[in-house]
Amino acid sequence: MADLRLLGPVEIRSDGRLLDTGTAKQQAVLAVLLLDADRPVPVDTLIGRVWGDAPPPTARGTLQAHLSRIRRTLTGVADLEHRAGAYRLRVDRDDVDLYRARRLVADSRTGGVADERRAELLRTAAGSWRGEPLSGLDGAWFGRMRETLLRQRLDILAEWAGVALRLGDAGAVVDVLGPVHTDEPLVEPVAEALMRALAATGREAEALTVYDTFRRGLADALGADPSTGMQRLYREILAGDPAPRPAPPAGPRPAQLPGDLGALFSGRTEQLGRLDKALGAASLVVVSGAAGVGKTSLVVRWARGVADRFPDGQLHTNLLGHSPGPSAEPRGVLRRFLTALGVDARRIPAGQDELVDLYRSMLADRRVLVVLDNARDADQVRPLLPGSAASLVVVTSRNQLPGLIAAEGAVPLPLDEPSHGEALDLLARRLGAERVAAEPAAVDRVVRLCDRLPLALSVFAAGAALRPEHPLTALADALAATPGRLDALDLGDDSTDVRAAFSWSYAALGADAQRLYRLVGLHPGPEVSLAAAADLTGWPEPRTRRALTELTRAHLLTEPVPARYGCHDLLREHAAELAADTDTPADRDAALARLLDGYLHTAHAAAVLLDTHREQLVAPPVHPRADTPAPLADHGAALTWLTTEYPNLLAALHLCARRHLDRYTWHLAWCLYPLYYNRGHWTEQVNAQQLALAAAQRRDDTHCAAYSEHALAVSYQRLDRRDEALDRFRNAIALYDRLDDPASRARVHYSLAWLHTTDEEYEQAIEQARLGLQYDTGTGRGRALETIGWGEIQLGRPTDAIASLTGAVDIYREQANRNGEAAATDSLGDAYTAAGDHATAITCYQRAVDLTAELGDRYHEALCRHNLGIAYHRAGRTDDARAALTASLAILDAIGHADAAHVRATLTTLDPPVPAAQPSSP
Template sequence: MRFQILGPVRVWQGTTDVKLGPPKQRALLALLLAHAGQPVPLHGVVDALWQEDPPATAVNVIHRHVAALRRLLEPGLLSGTASRRLVRDSGGYRIDVAPHELDLLRFRALRQDARRSARQGDRAKAVELLVEALDLWRGPAGSGIPPEVRALPVFTAVDDEHVAAVKEAAGYVPTAGAVLTEHVLVTLRQAAAHHPLDEGLQARLIEVLAAAGRQGEALETYRVVRARLADELGLDPGPELREAQLTALNQPRQPPAQVPAAPAAAPAPASGAPSPTQLPRDLGAFTGRSSELGLLDALVPEPGDPAQAVVISGMAGVGKTTLAVHWANRLADRFPDGQLYVDLRGFHLTGPAMSGPEAMRALLDAFGTAVSRIPAELRAQTALYRSLLAGRRVLVVLDNARDSEQVRPLLPAPPGCLAIVTSRHQLQGLMAVEGAHSVTLSPLDEDEALALLTRRLGSARVTREAAAAAEIVALCGRLPLALAIVSARAALNPGCPLAAIADELRTSHGSLDAFAGEPPLADARCVFSWSYQALTPQAAELFRLLALHPGPHCSVAAAASLTATSTREVRSRLAELVRAHLLFENEPGRFTSHSLLRAYAAELAVETETAHDVAAATTRVLDHYLHSAHTAEAVLAPHRERITLRRPAAHTLPERFSDQRTAADWFERERPVLLAAAAQHSRHGHDAFTWQLASVLEMYLDRNGRWQQQRTVQSTAITAAQREGDLRGQAHAHRALGFALSRLGQWEGADEHLERALRLFRELGDMPGQARVHRYRAFIANQHGRHAEALEHYRLAADLYRAAGHLNGEASVHNEVGWTYLLLGEYAKAVEECGRSLAIHRETGDHNGEAAAWDSLGVAHRHLGHHDHALASLRRALGMYRRLRDSYLAADTLVHIADTHLAADHADSAAATLRQALDILEDIGHPDAEGVRARLLGTG
């Protein structure tokens, strides 16, 4: 794994560029990397990310970002296993990286080696090492993170190290060869441009220019710096600059240092040949995209480097052309032989895409090529184009490209040239064959989107109605095109409150009516239609039907169910939508879409699909998720009583699971979709689906400690089952909601819902259903110290299970009775009851019950002083919970292991184990994390 902080913050796993998530998460990683190997206190992280105004949830947000980074940096890390990369340390966090993995550490090591070589008298070697160190830099340290974080001393100090290294290299130049001198000079120029008032840096530049035989340029540089100091600071040059001027004046005249020629035999451009400057005007109010600009800046070739091509891709309206033109204007001075621009009309509304010969003709015309010299065939035109470019350093912007074939002949080949290509497609052919780099644009982040609105409407207006401005940003989906349309309308009506505009957007949210604009190019519906109308009929159908998907992510199997096709067929349709940027594959096999594109797709579905087709597709996709979840529940808890479902609709493709791990992974991956489906379709008349899905989700949500989500989904299920008049659905939902409320400490509400559930299960004659309610009520009684009451509920539950012939239910009661004896201090009885439970669960193959029994046995043995027996039992439980992917109970067992270590006077082992438990609890956002954190302070 490789980490980059000297420039944009990036991480590579092998050759794969790891996506680092939202800005604050990237900033947290940058902060830790800047302190690599050293802990950053939690309060220090809060101060860095929020400065003077942290939210009340700041610590929880940090824990979530840490958990997400751990998953990104250690994708194979098992739940409950301590991270070796991003670890808890001294009340904060520390990232551990090897010197060769992080560019900052490599830079410092090379600089140290250079100083050692200089002390030993080998100044040429010192320059070589410093050049290697400086080549690691790709821009200011931490580029792309929020500017207020980038401005912290920890990052500016790293930038200062860069400047110091540049000065050191410049100081050793007189003993360096021509090639190294040129390397130093390139870096020195860049640093001097970034720090125009640093007199020491400007002095070094003047001295190196003079040493390289460029006396005139050195003296001109002095003149410019002197004028800048006078104009901006009212100062005269200091001693360093004056001494550098004298050095330049007294430097013996000599020819410039000779650098080996680039491997090209092309003739120099003809004298008087035009240097076209065709770039469109830069947007004066360009806002945001600092991260992308950092990535792009790192791709600019230096003179003599191989030509580069960069593809900026993204959905319609995301700002590809704006970014390309802005970046090209920033670079224009570095391409003195010409800056060309061609709109290839790849997705033009009324006309065809620009043909190859037409595009080539535009480029040849830019160089003043006589018509008589232009061949008829594209291949011959391409040869002429390349001969005209020979010996030139040009920048070519190819905007709105349709495909790779349209672009390929237009790419400049000479060293040092750059092509910037924009397209709604990813142009994978250019990457594969031409080695092009890809930068894919997403919608702006929240801060950038708000800044765009502020630029267009003025800070006073936005500040005055900050809440409305934030809502407008959200309702526009942070899409530059939509924000531009809305802000243009708002600017034309300065007296109109932003709240009124937000109301209009909110009223039409889910459609695109609020984004109608003039001319048609400024209409989001019109812009999106360009891509849609170019789709095959099959892909167009999928695009429309995806509006029916509950979101936020759609799997291949779900898309196949939605369209009543095979997974093989739907993959090709999904790929077509991804290429058109109407869909994004944010991870392999999982697809998402922008909210405005979903709104557009919904409009198309209403216009195109019949009510019957919409209803059939909706039923298929809901059945896909319901039956997949039902199967996953059966794999995870084969001995648990479950509801019975009707057969899925024809052409539905539910998922299949080979083992418990794949089932647990599926639940975790699809959880946002399942919860969204339950919430959305309770409002659209799918009441049976809503309560059935809630029932199937109960076990998974409880096991993973997601009780707030359980409360929400089961409350929705109760309403749906009542509308449906389904007593069984009401009973299941009341029982699940009651237990969730007890887990959240809302005892009164818990008791009320459990009482309703018990009455309904009695009315239905469902004995296992009644038994589980008694077990839940026993849990609550134990929580309040009413252990005799708990034992009575367990007796009733055992009788009901026995009468129903439910052996595993009876075994679970034995374990819970054993735990109650633990609470009573009757440890021998606890061992006896838990042993009975373990024997039955092992006989029936109930791994969940077996893990619970091992855990209880371990705790009982600890109380009896049998520490070795206790640890053996608890480790058996932990291993099983990890295999079952039961995060909360794995953490709970780790706490029991830590208790056993403490009882055996092994404080260090206890602290290490508690840290593992804390990592898990923070990962799932569980309230028990605070208690474990407090215990850690006591043990450490």
């Protein structure tokens, strides 16, 4: 039997025998593989984690030797595989103490587990720690992991304490948490649980002392006050009230479920019961059925009823699997989920594999309900599945998704139309029991004509509600007499005609609402804003708003958030058919052009606000309406608008590319560039710029083609696709030479310099930056000098670096480019540090702190404060160092960034030498 241990010294036991794990470095390599057990770890990642940011030249060869010895040691215990530049340790995760502990925690959160068993599981999980995790392993990465693993144990103990207190075992909580609190007095969940336990055993004075220790320690370390919950508990104990029951664990608890969709729901007792049985027995359920059958309403109704069974929250997304625009990409959904789980945007990686790893790590010890609505296929769903069984995923789809059932063990729940009685109940709730009871034959006929589909029934009921004076018999006759059929819901029964229901509701609308409904069918994206609807029609917003209100009241549109409107896929298809039948091609083309001009007008302004120094090759279009929307106020407003409208802009980009609307295609990709760049969405950037390049080539627009070649090169570089990046860089240079555009060519050389910098080819980086200076007309000289200075620091030439970076700061200041000035000033501090001039380095770092604070750039302010603290420490000013590092830590904690663990560790070891500051990248 194998026992692989990380939660203490790194050890391997086989059948009770301790195996030789080798030197500390070999143990470090083994630990990295075990922490990612059964997942591939790239060689570069292994080297970076074991040797840090500056590995020795021999690191790769030494790594191979360690891996060979590890493979021999693990013979009969685990298999070490090597494939595609990565190593994977094939091992049963139950053989690894960390994963055993996580499984115990997940088991404890399974529905139906009694508190006695839950407490036992949590206590056993916490007992898996045998001291300091990864003890004896040095390096910044292991320090951060050690901090994370220690905190996980404290969280488990706090959760166990909450269960033990419910069981009345307050004495055990005091015995266990008392020593823990002494060692870790600033961990709030531990302090809170200990206070409750002391109060429950009649030791109120000691409980108040725990609070006072926590409060003073928090104020000294972070300058912060206890949370509102802690303060409330203190007051209750002070007043002599019984200690309240333990609060749920602190931290983000997403609650993303939509509101109850009662209009489309009735009965479904059997299906609700089957979903109830899945609790605790399954980790994945697939609800499948025809469009409009009520899948979403069923799942949302059930999920809202069991939300309290998932103490760590609920995640929800519409995957747009059967929408006219592009389906939701797993990468984008993962980013939104990670943000909801409290991960700071700057910690969220770019690559899908890394996103999946982080997402599954975040959910490893949590019990979360995940609802994935409207899935396209199994491949869209798989990256969104948690790695542990503690959480439950419910998927809805028009497809059965047999791949998930076969490979992932999903429980299938096919959903047919509701029963006749349930359909009658739905109409009775919408139209009133008296009206339905008065005309039972007409109501029966409506149910048959709508084929019991909840969506069609809801649309019919909305129309009937708008005509209360009309007998249901007459309305049923009108529904039966309406020609046409919605192909997607043709179930082979001539008595069912869902299109008739939609068309009848449409006929009841006023002229403005009818026209807007048709034009919404032309919109390529998943949502329509008030402004976009006004652009489609060309009307002022007040007139458009009145038509939208009429459509929402008729349930032909929904308004999930104010002034943003959604449309069910089937209704959108119906609207597009009506537009094709009613409006001339010229009218439809004009509406689409107004929509695209409206999007581009604002998107162009937003892109410029995000990057004021961008090259503007095309002018923004004139807004299509006289009542032009108010301009975006600032950088924050621009980012918010682009983020909100991104799905619509992306859908518009693809529509324009398909139709060869080349001017729009290129311009939309240009507008999306800064959003992708700032977020590191390099794959999406490649996709967009490929469409833009093809559009520019069709238009024979050399300047736009050169821009797209350069944008593609930068994106390929960030994706580590070096050869493709170099090809695109060469293409861009050739095109700019043909245009005789030296300034643009200079920008390409600066990007090439950064490529060499990332490959640690500093001499080549400096050469490219200087080559760019030969072509530069002035706007990019600061960037060039900053790149040169950073390379000179790395090459051990601090005097040269000081001169270069001083020049960069001066240029940025003249250009009023405060972002550039802040980065170059921080790097200038690194240069003075390398030269041993700590006093001047402190001045530089303080200036960088001031600039980033003025810009509201919290993350980089924290990094600059960290560098300032290190400089103070080197200068022997320990108190100032502690103050700067404490301020850095407070910011990183506030934004939930992983770098907080590194700063916290540095604070605890101020007296010994601290790590050298890392220079800022240009």
